[in-house]
Structures are given as structure tokens and as C-alpha cells.
Amino acid sequence: MHSSRLLIALPALLVLAILPASAKEPASATPIATGSCAAIPLAGRDAGSVLQSSTANAWGGARTGKEASLSDRVVRYAIAAELDPVKHILTGKQQLTWRNRSAQPVCSIYLHMYLNGFEGPGSTFMTEQRASSGGFRSNVATKDGEYGYIRLDKVAQGGTVAKWSFVQPDAGPSTDRSVVRIDLPTPVAAGAATTLDIDFFDQLPRVVARTGYYGSFHLIGQWFPKIGVLELPGERGATAPRWNAHEFHLHSEFYADYGSYDVQLTVPKDYTVGATGQLQGTPVEHAGKTTHHYVQDDVHDFAWTADKRYAKPLIKTWNGPQGPVEVKVLYHPEYTSNAEPVAQATIDSLAYFSKTLGAYPYKTATAVIPPYGAAEAGGMEYPTFFTADSTDQVAAGSPSRFMLDFVTVHEFGHGYFYGILGSNEFEEPMLDEGMNEYWDQRMMTARKQDIVLTTDWLKRLGIGSRITPFDMERLGANLNDPADPLGLNSWVRLSSGSYNTVYTRTATTMRQIEAQVGTPAMERAMQLYYERWKFRHPSLADLRDALAEGTGKPLIVNAAFDAYIYGTGKTDDRISSMSSQERLPMPGYLTYQGKQVLVGSAQIDKAIETVRKAWKAKHPKAKAGAGPFPYHTVIVVRRDTVKPAQTLRVNFADGSHRDYPVTTQQSWQRLELVTRSKAVSAQLDPGNLLRMDANKLNDSYTLEPQPQAARRWFADFTSLLQSFFALLATV
Template sequence: MKKSLLLIALFVVACMGVGLAQPTATYWQQQANYQIQVRLNDTTHSLDGTVSIQYINNSPDTLQFLWIHLWPNAYKNESTAFGEQTLLEGNLDFYFSKANEKGYINRMQFTANGLPATLKDHPTNIDIAQLQLPKPLLPGQQLQLQTPFHVQLPSLFSRSGQHKQFYAVSQWFPKIAMYDADGWHPMPYLSVGEYYSNFGNYDVHITLPDNYVVAATGDLQNAAEKAWLLKRKSAPIVNAPAKKELFKTGKQPEPFPVPASSRKMKTLHFVANNVVDFAWSADKRFIVKHDTCNMANRSIDVWNYVLPEDTERWQQSISFTKRSLRFYSQQLGTYPYPQVSVVASPGSEADGMEYPMITLLNVQTKNDAMLDQIIAHEVGHNWLQGILASNERNHAWMDEGMNSFIERKYMQSFYEADSRGSKVPADFMQVLQQLHVSRHQDVPIINTPDTVFPLVHYPAVYNKAADWMELLEKRIGKNNMQVLMQQYFQQWQFKHPSPQAFQQMAETVANTSLQDVFSLLYATGPLLQPVKKTTKVTGFFSLAYNDSVRYINLAPALGYNMYDKFQIGLTINNYNIPNNKFQFVLTPMFATGSKTLTGYGRIGYHWFGKGAIKRFELYSGFARFNTNSGIDSVGGSIYSGFSKIAPGIQLQLKPRNSLSTLQRTIDFRTFIISEQQLSIGSPPAPGDTIFYSRKGGSVTTIIPQLTFTWVQERKLYPWSVALQVQQVKDIVRSSITAKYFLNYDKTGKGIDLRLFAGKIFYLTEKTTTARNNNSRYHFTMHAPNGAQDYTYSSPFMDRNQSVGAAGRQISMRDGGFKYRSDFSAVVPGLKTNGVDYFDNWLIALNADIDIPNKFNPLSVLPIPTSLKIFADVGTSASPWTAGSNQQKFLYSIGIHLPLFKAIHLYYPVLQSAAFKEPNSVNDPFKAGGPNWWQKRLTFSIDIQALSPKVSGIKLL
């Protein structure tokens, strides 16, 4: 019955004909036909060719010039729009690429109808040029352009380039920009942000070595080449010459080596009619899979070009390709072209990119469903943007969103269920979208990729746009939606539809105004009003989005310190995607050593503003652990520790623009810390020489703290500045901490610089007694130990510097020197003739320098291991006072070994003579003194480095 109703609906709409929002009599579009002859040099990775363009001016306007896209120039230097955008993506590969890895186009000499035509540079983009016509091009006239060109193909940083003689060749020839009723649309090439191109007919001849397999837009005209492809069932066998290995390098040989290029050349001829682009790919190792798909009384050639390393993953690829062709033809309209090709690209940026009749993709998984999904999506682009050629740069939702909508139907038709109920959903765009919405970082569906971050743009035009299409379907009904999509295709195929055209057609099919639905394309936030949620307990975590469930996550917790020993407990939190306004994490634990309850937690409530303050949060942190132990008068163990509550408010200021990576925050918190004391006592005479521990009273300290922070989170040369004012007991600590990272290669290695400058003000008279009473809160030139972490902000295994490895832990604060202080010294770390309380001013500079891999002796290990050199220099007030004999500048240089992101080992090798060896933290009674490694070795633990992230966005 439903099928009958659908057929009736289709018949009625078809009879309506012009009643639908089809192109009007005044609609026009330009046409550009290309004849190209090109030759590949696979030694220099370059192309030399000529192009002849027939440009037909169907507009009512007289054209004095044409805008030409020279998109290979996007790879010419790091200052192009493409280069700048890769940095916003957090990708440093192109920025740090070598000169021979970049690309460009040159050697062009345009003629227009046989007369010389001049290229004029675009004012800001080197991959766009203006072609000055020798004569105006009148309405209805056509123009014949000709030029030679040379292209240096880049490494595969984006869609076009080469990798070990695998060639993905796209956006590779001089191409006329779009001119429509809104005027010219010149646009630079972007990694994120696609195209808006003229329809045309392409006649392309490609000359290259005879043993390359070529996949391309269009229909191959060489019968002998087709016959050769059909026999290409395996990759060629390459017998590498035997070599005697003098040194074992540990480098594995290539499992599928690239064969040498044939000296014999061949020329392949491709013809493609009514397409918006022409792309091709070539490799000498391709395995060719072929079948045919019959539809509408036509046989369509279905080609898959698979690399040898992908054969196992791509076993079902040809059937997936055929199935997607049939499905999209049913959903929209019959596939009009003679062939479709799916190419397996190597692990590179070429994957997942579509062109007319050909798509390149790479799937690093053995999951058939994922391969099926990606093939369907990319093949589907032949309809959405290939045939329905909307302005994808400005309206990406009309191709990515609509295509994702149909792709969802495809997956629902052939697979039992999607993964929305799992803890880690397969559709990661959904995770990002919900995370952005909950943080008020999302953008409207209609957005342009040059004005927003890539990680914000993608979820909006893929996932949110597909959600919007489902909302539209729910509004007008499934039958009407299918009618709408099929009529949309029939009326606008091989044309350039706009959002307004789609809205008019939808309202005609639905016979009602849909302005309320279409207005959501311009809105931020969720598409639907939130529903009341129920609470569900789940193990560990859940990244799945469910609009009706609020998850409480439970996970086992394990802790350790020298006094509580192992602590076993449970972490309870509600950190979900989307983020809740009220968030908490509670970790109660039982300490097996002290037999007491320990733990930590944090609660917070945030909301968002519309003015200068983007985000407000009221929060409080709390913790309780033991930090010391002793033996009482009856031989039992007693413990002392701390309890902390730290309420605060944090304000996050609004970014200055949508592409700003600068975060500005104001944080005011108050540490309320209660410290249990242990005192030393002795029993009555005659045993008064035997000392024991007993519990004393507790001391409460209140420390208000105000911090202004600027954090530049860009991937290239990030920096941060923190201004902090803190009042504790009788002093006010004011400081500035500035950090700057100087990248020197694409792997993230570089020089980490840190500058600290601090000044202490006394609220009482600065007497010796006052200085001694406040010494715990003074600045330190060295990295503070556990006892000097008076706000208990860093986790310490041993806060009292006991004998053994745990007592060597430090934290990064103040002067930041990596040596640890002497437990017994009145003034930490300096010889007695250089006493300095560090309670006036202190300045220090710290550098942490990555050793490049080629000089790193640890780079030969199977697990990549970094090695760094640290260098610290600092000074303070006392050496500069009259009569002081102190060394004015202190320094320390040594080795830094980072492990597992969070653990850092330090060993000072060279340091100022003023430093004493920290022997007292070792066993002073050990015969021969402490071991060499015990004298200076320290380590730190950075828990924040383990904070979970989704695509670089911290969840906690």
C-alpha cells in the first residue's frame, strides 16, 4: 500500500511539471570545455601539457576578463590560504616541508582566439589569477583559450600530489572560475572547503610509462588498455637484488616494493561529457577489480583499483560499489555516466575525496561495514555536487549533508543497527557536533570553511546537516521526502541549485511554508528542544549521544603514596557528550596503609553569556590524603595529612573572532586547607630518651588566589602567559609565568621556553622571625618538593623527602630548576655561604630542548622515545645587594627523559658551584655515601597530560 501511495505521489508531482521550483526561463549557466594533453615525468614528479578551453558566455553580461584558478600554486609556500588552513587543522607537515616537496604551476602563455592574453596576479592569493582578454566577450559568444603549462606535483599533503610514485592528480590544470548571476566566484584552494565549477566536456590525453595503471574521470577510449586492465588480477612481482647488509638498521623492507618504470611510453585517451572536473590517479602496483552494473537498460562499468596492501580489506569492495550505485539511483535518479571508479589511496590526505566518476579513499580497518559506508558516501557524491553542482564552498551542506542523509538510509537498509548505543560511536562527527553544541562552540549549518575552524565546520555540514534533513523528512513525511529528492535531481541535474531553489521545491512538494525548518540552517545550538532525560549508570565512560539519557559513569580507582600505600576506590562522574551544565567527579578511596578514607573530587556548574564573557563556572575542588606517619607510644602507626576545599569562579572571555585560537580566562579561587600535625613526645622517666609520635592539633590556612591567563593554543609556536596574585599568611606572592614553544619540525619537536618572574610583598614588618615563619611560601629557584607544594595542587608520592626513589619527586613552579632541595638546609639548595630566602624577587629562564631523532640514541628503540636537554638559569634579589658574595646567576644543565607523556626524569649534569649535592635525601649512613644517580636524579608527574581528549579538545 505504501509503495502504491508513493507511486501515485510521484505521478502527481511529475504531472505538475513546471509547478515545481525548476530553473526558470531566465536561468543561465556558463560552459567550459577542455582539451588537455599532458605528460607525466615520474622522476621529477611533474606534468607538462597544453590545454585548450572553449568558454561559452551564456550570461547576459559582457566579460572583460576571466578569473583563472591556478590551484597547484596552493602548494608553493606556507603563506597560501591552503598553508594557513593546514595550521588551523593542527597539521605541520606542509609548513615544515622541504622545497622539493612543494608544488606549483608555471610556464603559461595564454592566447584568446589566437591573440595574446595577459595573466594578472590576484591581490592576495597566488593560486588565483585574472586573465585580461584582448577583446571583450559578449553575451552568447564563445572564446577559445590555449596555453601550455608545467606542474610540479607536491608530496601528498592534500588531495593532489605523489607518494612513492602513487599519483593523485586533481585540481591540476588552469581552470576557469565560476561566473553566475551573483558574479565571479574566484576562490583559493583549501584543504577544508571544496569547489564550485562549470560543467563541460573533457577530452584528455595522458602520456606516461607503459606499466602504470591509470584510473580517471571519463571513459577510456583505448581498447587495448581496457583489455590489459581486465587481466590485471595481481600486482607485479619485484625481485630486489640481494645486498650484503653491513649494518643492521632494524628497518623493515617494503612488503610491496614499487617496480621500476618502463622505458616505453603510452598515451591514454579519456572522454567525459557534462562533468565539473577531471581527476586521475596512477600507480604501477594497482590490482584491478571490474564488474558491470545494469540499470535503465545500460551497462555501467564498475572499477576498483586496489593497492597490494589493501587486498584483504577490499575483498567486498566491488559489490559495495555496485550496491551504492543502485541505491543512490533509486533514491535520486539513474546514474548517468558510463563508468565509476573507486581507488585505494595510500595512507595519505588523498583519501575520502570525490571527483566525477572517480573517488579516492583509504580505509585503515578490516571492518567491512566501514568500508561499505565510505564507498557509498564517496560514490554518492557523483549525484550530490557532481551532478547537482551547488556552490560547495558556501553551501557544503547541500552536498555533504544531503549525501550523509542518504548514506544513513543506505546503512540502515543493509545493516541491522548503527552504533549510537555503543560507548564509542562509529560516527565521530556526531560526537564532535554534540560536544560543540554543549560548549556553545558550534556554528550554523550554512557556514563557510574559511571563517570557522575545520573541526567545527565538518560536524556542522556533515552530521548536523544530515540531522536537519531527517528533521525535514519528519516534517513533510517520508513519501514526500522521496518525491522531493527525486524531483530535485530531475529538475536540477547538470545545473547549479541554490538553497533557495531547494526550499522552494520542498515547499511546493509539501504544499506549505517551511520557513521555520529552513531558518534552522542559519541557527546555532540543537535542532530540537531538549527532552527530559533519565539517568543511567554505565561502566567506565560513554561517548555515545542519547537525547533522552544522562549517563553516570563508574570506574575503579587506584592510588598510591608512601603513607596511605595503595588506595582502592571508585570514580563516579557525569562527564558526557554533550557536556552537562552541572558536572562532577568524585573519587572516594580506602587506603590500605593508613586504613583511612582518602580521595578527591570536583563539582562545577557553568553557563554561557552573550557578551564579553563567554563562559561562567562556579566550582569547588576537594581532596584528602595522608602526608606523614609515625609510631605512637604503644608501637602503633599514626598518620597526619591534609583536607582541602578550593571553591572558585572562572570566567572565560569571548574570542575576538571565530578563528582565534587565543583563550583568555580569569580565575579566582580560595584554598581552605586543614593540616593535621604530628608532634614528638617521650614517655615518663626513666624512659624519657625514647621518642614517639603523637597527634597534634590541626592548622587551617586560607589562601585566596587570582589568576589571569592567556593561552594561544595554535599548533605552531603556541604560547601562554599567566599573571597570578596569591596571599598566604603574611605575604603576597605576585608572579608572571610565560611559556613559548618553538617548533623546529613537523613531528612536534622543538624548544620549550619558560620565563618566570616573581615579587613578594610582606603585609607585616619583614623581620627574621617573619621570614622564617613564611619560608614555606617563598619562591624557590629549584623545583618545589612535596612539602613546598603548600596548596597541594600536585600529586606527590612522598611529600616529606624520605629515603628512596619516591622522595625525588618535584613539581614545576617558580624558578623551575630540576635539582631537588636539601631536606636539612634552612634555605633549600644553596650552600651556607649563599643564604637566600628568595622572598624579594626572582627571575628564571628554563629551556627544554628536543634532541632531533637523527641525533637521539633512543630513536633505535621499537617504541619511539624522546630525549631532551634542559637548561635553567636564574637570579634573585640577594646577590645584587651591596656586600653580597653570592653568585649572581645560577645555572643547571642536564638530561630530560619523558616517559608515557606524564612522567619526566631529570638528571642535572652541569650546575652552579653554589649548589650543594642533596645528600641528606639519601641515606647519609650508607657506606661510601649515596650512589651517583641518587645525588641529582629527580622526576615529576604531570597528571594533566593524561586528560582525555576528543580530536584535541579536552573533556575534563
């Protein structure tokens, strides 16, 4: 636009950008039919929390390994792109070949234009960021000159230029341009394929939300026009064909069809490149530039990095069940000490996930350690390619080392839950972020890698503690006041903090299911889930069914899903009162030789004293709480909302204990006992199976104060604080 015309139009543009969505012209979520094509609707704002199981033939049926390819390849991308690292721009040409899996012709398709989420205040992403009460990641402010966007310069089908228009499937602001509808000159017949020739241009943002530049460092993700997913009946709850192509929201990530990528990347010759997939041959130099050629099949995305400051890459080989895997770590000189730990954590992850879920199916795994000042680029996943964390503290056992290792494990793990399983991160983020968090913490637990909670001043006081990975998750899961079901989509949530519990509450829920059904049963169920749904885009209902079948405990699994995943159930079982008193003879009329005889208080007291002396003489070494008279114990348990079956353990003065079931669905349950030994304490959930209990501190009751209780309160308090700070570091 000419500058004078821009000045005239600017006031109207600014007004449009700041108006609430309800004040703007509503956007239609349904395309207008073209020619003989019937319009195919878009999944809308309320999509998510799928209850209906997918059919057995969804996405072409289970991948048995006998097929010609790992996935049912729906799309093929051939891309040639050149980076100008000074201006931070990228020019690209793309051939997109897409196959219509439906039984009807398709006249319009939808492309994601993710970089437009960073173009200015009118995008859905930035609108939600302004409204967010809990912040977003590191909250890096985008300054003038640091915005980014993607522009379509040409879309043609068979030489005929196509028309396009931006849409807002989730009723976001009309100024959002993250989804574009392409009206095809020629409809795509059922079962047929079409190829689009697309020219595009990227202005990369200053690194934000895991993409962009910082100095010469470039992390280039969600950088090309990417087609949405056409879902068919029986797939993820669909009852008729529908397009799944949501706007780019603040907390949502991605969802795409599996296919093949053939990508040529041209950069200045002194730049090092890392990318999804395998490098083909030797990079070609010409006129001061180098072209790197990468290919990868059976993935649903492609990302890359380029920088002239990278040190020599650290390259290792892991020999897995499907052959050698090249493990590459890209890092900058200031983080040389991070390279080996990240490489080792990646290799350990390859081994753990291959053993516990299924063999890693690719030939490469590339980890990127962002440079100093570009922490916003850390902690992001793409197929065979992810970004790790960075730290100046790599000493074993330190919180920083834990986070360095955990972020590496976590981002690699996405390669399974987001990558190989193809979860819909828009609509059901729990399937990726939550389930991945759960499996990652199982690996950290297997590594015996607890979080050491101490500081220099605490050391001087002689105070130190440790917290296990799953205890950290539970303490950060907001179990006392869950605002949203775990299964909800990524954007219809109370706050950023509520979204973040998708990680912690999911991990805690799954840990509880595992504790209740047993670890071997849970591992069998997860292997069944992976084997059944790899390369097929499962739903929450499909996970539920696999866990129910694989564990053989459908009642436990379904109850947990209903309470915590499809609902906002709260569990808080607690011992509200306890007493244990001797049952002594009482004064009054007694029957003696057929007559009613009045026995007074003085006689009773004298008789009790006589019996006590005789008993003590016979049991001189008896422990406190033992005696000639039985004890009457009364314990009251209170229960809130979600009431899973559990155990109450009563401990006695003689060192013994007894377990009693707590199963009532009322708000309380009373236990009354008459025993020879005094009850001294009681403990709910002695096996620590109910991880979703909001407050474990009220699970126990001791009749006599003990100094250990104060120490326990202090340990829980310090654990909570340290968990809070650790969670802040990962958000």
C-alpha cells in the same frame, strides 16, 4: 630567478609571506575595465547562505531529458599531458573553449590555479592551515622538496598572447596565487565563445589534501587551469552578472561549469592509469611510454591516477536503468582484501542512489584505494572517479569495515550532490558535504550496517554495544554549542571543528525534518530536488523550496532552515521536575446536610484507612500505584531557544500512557493531571523525532530509581567515545 638575485630578494619575500593580510596592500576584487567592456565583479569573502530562490530559467531551465545534452555545456577542455613520475612533474597543453552566457561582452576571465595552494607559506590554504585550531585531515607535514605548484607558461587567444595577473577575491594574502585573471586580447561577445591555448607546468606535492604523489603512486586532482563560473541574475542569489572564483581555502572544495573533457595522458608504459570518464580505444605505446585517451561529457572536473604498483584492476559491471556501468577498483597488493568490499559498496551505491534520487547517467565508476603511507589521498571525489579508504581489518561488523564501506558510499555519493547537482562547495558546502552525509547514512541504515562498539577487553568484561549511523552523527554534531550556521561558506568559520559539523549537523537536521514530515514525504521532496536541479547548480534556497513543496510541510521545513541552516539555533527541551501524589481528603470544615461540620485530622486519617482497606479487599491483585484516591501529577518542561512542537508522554503505574502536546514558545510549560493511576515516568519526544535536541538524556524523568538508568548512561558514554574516535578517522 638567478640564485644570487633570489638570495637578495629572499628576506623581503619571507617578510611578505608572514605579514597578516591586513598589513599588505589590499587586493581588488573587481577587475579594471578593458576597452568597451564593463567590469564584471567577483563574488567576495562573505558570499554564501543564499536566501533568494533561483529563477525558473536559471542555468537554462530544468533539464527535462529532451535536450541534446545532459547539461548546458559551457566549457570544453582538450588537454594533452605527460607525467614524469620520478620528478613528479607534469607538462600540459590545453585548449579551453568557453561560452559567454551573459548579455554583455566579457573582457577578462578567471582561472583557478589550485595547486598553488601547496606552493608555500604565503598561500591562502597554508595560511589558514597554520591558523587552524582543530587540525586538518591527517595533518601530514610538508617537508622541503615536497611542495607543489602550477605555472602558466603561455595563454593565447587566436594566436595573440594574453596578459595575466593574480588576484585574491576573498581578501586573502597578496602572496596567494590560486586565482588568476586573464585579460583577453579580444572581448567575448554576448552569446559567443572563445578558445584559449594554454601551456602549463605542474610540480606535484607530496600527497596532501587529496592530491599529489607518494613513491610511485600519483593522485592527480585540481591539476590544470580551470575557468571560474560566470553567474547570471537569478542564479544562486545573483542580481547582476558576477564571477564566482574563490581562492583555494583550507576547507573549501570546488565549483565549476559543466562541459566536455577530452584528455590524453602520457605515462611510462609500465604504469596503470585510472581517470574520469571512458577510455577511448587501446592505449598507444611509443618509445617506452603509453598514451591513454579519456573522454567525458556533462561533468565539471577531471582527475586521474597513475602508479606502477597497482595490482590487476578489479572490474565488474552493474546493469542500471540507463545501461551497463563499468565499476573499476584500483588497489595495491597490500590491500587486496579491500577490493571486493569497495567494489560491492560501489555497486550498492549505484543501485541505491539511482533508486532514491535518479538514474546514474554515466558509463563508468572508478574507485581508487590508496597505498599504505598515502592515507591522505583517501576520501576524495571527482566525477565518475573517487578515492576510498583502506584498512587491514575487513571483518563484517567491525568499525574498520564500517568505515571502509561508509567512505566508499560517501565518496560515490558526492557524484550526485557535488557532481550531478553541481553544488557550490566554496559558498554552500552544506549542499554537498552535509546533504551527501545525510543520504549516505540513509543508505547505511537501509543496509542495516550499524557500528559495533566493542574492543577485546570490553568483550572479556561481557560489554558490547551498537550505535546506528544517525546516532553517531547526532553525537558528533556539537548540538549544545553550534558556532556557525550550517549554510555559511567554507572559510568564514570559528574552527575546523565547526566546519566539520557541516557533515554531522546537516545529517541530523535532515533526519529531524524526515522524522517530522514522514519518510515517504521526504523521499518525494528529495527526488523533486534532484529532478529540478540536476546539472544546474542549486542554492540553499532552492533546496529549501524543493523540500517545502515536496513534503507539503513548509512550516516545518522553513522553521528548520531558519533555526539551524541560516542560524545557530539550539534546541534543548528537558523535564526539569515531576511529582505524582495521591489527592487525599483534607481536614477542615465540610458542608454536611446544610451545616458546616469540622472534621479533624484524626477523623480524616481514620476515614482514609477505612477506604483503603475496603478498596484493597475488593482489588486484591491491584498493582502498586493504584488505589481508591486519584493522583495529582505536575510536570514542568523547560525549553531553550529553538522550540519545535513535540510530545510529552506520561506513563502510569497501571501500564497505560497518555501523550500531551508541548507547543509553548515560552521557556517553560507546566502540565497538571488528575488521574486514577499514579504517574511513574515521563518522556519527551517518545518517537525520537527531534534529532537536534542537544541532550536526549534529560528528556526523561522517573520517580523511582531504576537500574536500567545506569546502564543507559554507560551506553551513551561509550557511544559518545566511539563516535568521537570514528569521527577523527574521517576528518
